[in-house]
Amino acid sequence: MKSPIDRQDITGIAALTAPWGNSRVVTLFIRSLFIYTLFKVAVFASLVPDILGHEGFTVPTNPVAWVLFLPLRLVDVDVWIFLASVTLALLVSLVLRPNYITSILLCVLVYNLFRFALPVLNGSDQVLVVMSVWAIALPLYPQAKGERMRILQHTASNVSLIVIRIQVILIYWISGVDKLLSSVWRSGDAFAYIWHLEFKINPGLAHFGNPGLNWFLSWLTIVFELAFGITVWFKRTRLITLALGVLFHVCIGLMLNLLDFALIMILPYLCFLNDAEYDQLWRPFKRRPR
Amino acid sequence: MNGRAAHTGFRKCIGWLAAGILGLHLAACLFFAVGSWSKQFQNSLPGTFYHSQVLAGPFFREEALPYTTHFYYRYKAKHDAWTAFTDLSQSQFAAYNQQPWRYGRFTRTVYLNRVANDLDRHVRRRINWSRAPEPLKQINHYIVYNTGIADIDSVSLIAVRCEYDIVENGRQRDTLYRFTYSPSQLEKPY
Numbered sequence: 178m179k180s181p182i183d184r185q186d187i188t189g190i191a192a193l194t195a196p197w198g199n200s201r202v203v204t205l206f207i208r209s210l211f212i213y214t215l216f217k218v219a220v221f222a223s224l225v226p227d228i229l230g231h232e233g234f235t236v237p238t239n240p241v242a243w244v245l246f247l248p249l250r251l252v253d254v255d256v257w258i259f260l261a262s263v264t265l266a267l268l269v270s271l272v273l274r275p276n277y278i279t280s281i282l283l284c285v286l287v288y289n290l291f292r293f294a295l296p297v298l299n300g301s302d303q304v305l306v307v308m309s310v311w312a313i314a315l316p317l318y319p320q321a322k323g324e325r326m327r328i329l330q331h332t333a334s335n336v337s338l339i340v341i342r343i344q345v346i347l348i349y350w351i352s353g354v355d356k357l358l359s360s361v362w363r364s365g366d367a368f369a370y371i372w373h374l375e376f377k378i379n380p381g382l383a384h385f386g387n388p389g390l391n392w393f394l395s396w397l398t399i400v401f402e403l404a405f406g407i408t409v410w411f412k413r414t415r416l417i418t419l420a421l422g423v424l425f426h427v428c429i430g431l432m433l434n435l436l437d438f439a440l441i442m443i444l445p446y447l448c449f450l451n452d453a454e455y456d457q458l459w460r461p462f463k464r465r466p467r
Numbered sequence: 468m469n470g471r472a473a474h475t476g477f478r479k480c481i482g483w484l485a486a487g488i489l490g491l492h493l494a495a496c497l498f499f500a501v502g503s504w505s506k507q508f509q510n511s512l513p514g515t516f517y518h519s520q521v522l523a524g525p526f527f528r529e530e531a532l533p534y535t536t537h538f539y540y541r542y543k544a545k546h547d548a549w550t551a552f553t554d555l556s557q558s559q560f561a562a563y564n565q566q567p568w569r570y571g572r573f574t575r576t577v578y579l580n581r582v583a584n585d586l587d588r589h590v591r592r593r594i595n596w597s598r599a600p601e602p603l604k605q606i607n608h609y610i611v612y613n614t615g616i617a618d619i620d621s622v623s624l625i626a627v628r629c630e631y632d633i634v635e636n637g638r639q640r641d642t643l644y645r646f647t648y649s650p651s652q653l654e655k656p657y
Contacts, residue, residue, distance in 0.1 A: 190479060194482050223569065224574060296605065329481065332482070336485050347496055348523050367529060374535060375560075436573075
């Protein structure tokens with residue numbers, strides 16, 4: 178099954194305005210962001226004493242910030258009321274079909290949550306904030322009325338999708354170039370250090386590795402991060418690139434206990450697929466009729 | 468003229484607009500990621516936006532890889548003796564490894580390590596604080612909350628940075644700071 182863009186019925190620059198046959202994948206991606214944010218709420222809930230030990234957050238006084246951080250004022254009433262309200266809003270949005278209102282709500286809740294949990298944030302939270310912003314224009318529901326409005330709706334969704342793809346590629350390129358310029362990474366010593374990172378490395382893997390393996394893994398990381406942004410655009414290499422990416426992040430997640438980072442890097446991979454490719458992924462796991 | 472043909476011009480116009488926006492965004496990403504040569508542009512509103520909201524990473528930088536900070540504390544309740552030193556990060560990490568599904572414990576390990584390093588930066592900057600620095604308050608809050616003792620008389624802190632030496636295949640230890648404070652004095656000038 179080919180997506181409309183592959184059928185060449187709308188070609189050239191106008192293809193940016195056409196449906197890309199990815200409405201299910203888009204829905205799945207937005208829902209996965211809601212589930213991931215719920216996971217982060219659970220993590221932050223377990224860290225409430227630490228977060229409250231912080232001096233306290235300041236909310237900017239400009240009118241936009243005042244409205245944006247309105248939910249955060251619940252913390253002054255009770256921190257658990259704030260977290261329960263965020264959880265409830267996320268759960269309700271998760272049940273509903275993703276639309277512009279739930280996408281905006283996700284972005285607002287993510288900003289409020291991260292302002293609240295500022296002391297304990299890490300790189301994965303930064304990625305989620307960015308994704309939640311770009312996901313605002315992603316939904317294709319409610320369907321716009323009139324042909325021109327539908328064209329605008331599809332264009333906005335497609336642009337968001339491409340921006341998310343660029344975002345993922347940029348994360349890899351920035352990290353890849355940084356590693357390429359680092360003698361510690363080029364020599365493989367980076368992995369020698371990683372095996373000895375006391376409070377991050379999985380105890381089962383501590384002191385693992387040898388110079389040859391370290392060199393190989395270092396270069397594998399650099400090559401993957403730099404090549405991802407190229408190979409993912411080609412239909413022939415896309416699925417294998419994404420599969421390698423999933424393996425890459427699962428390995429990092431298990432090795433360095435970075436479960437949240439692994440998840441938030443894998444979820445946007447959905448944006449590189451259309452519905453047909455997504456179905457193709459699951460085909461080997463589906464039972465064939467006898 | 469059918470419906471599709473009627474909208475061909477509109478599609479092309481919107482398509483070019485979208486391509487222009489994407490091109491500008493990509494150019495801005497590359498410019499702000501690479502163009503550290505111009506501080507004027509980096510500090511501008513778009514520069515701040517791109518650096519804080521768009522350009523995530525780089526992750527796993529070489530500067531941070533060789534080091535781990537061990538952070539020890541002990542305390543003395545009023546009319547009581549000093550407790551033994553507890554390795555804060557080690558105890559949290561061990562607790563996480565016993566129950567890996569409680570992911571917050573791992574996040575707490577990373578957080579406490581960061582706070583200990585932040586405190587080191589304050590210690591290096593100036594010894595006589597006019598006001599207790601924020602990381603010290605955070606550590607104090609953690610200790611008071613976790614011990615459950617309200618009337619702690621004194622707390623003693625030691626931070627040791629361990630650098631892994633590849634050649635020696637061992638760790639070199641360096642004490643970052645060591646001091647004792649009274650929790651009741653935290654809000655008052657030192």
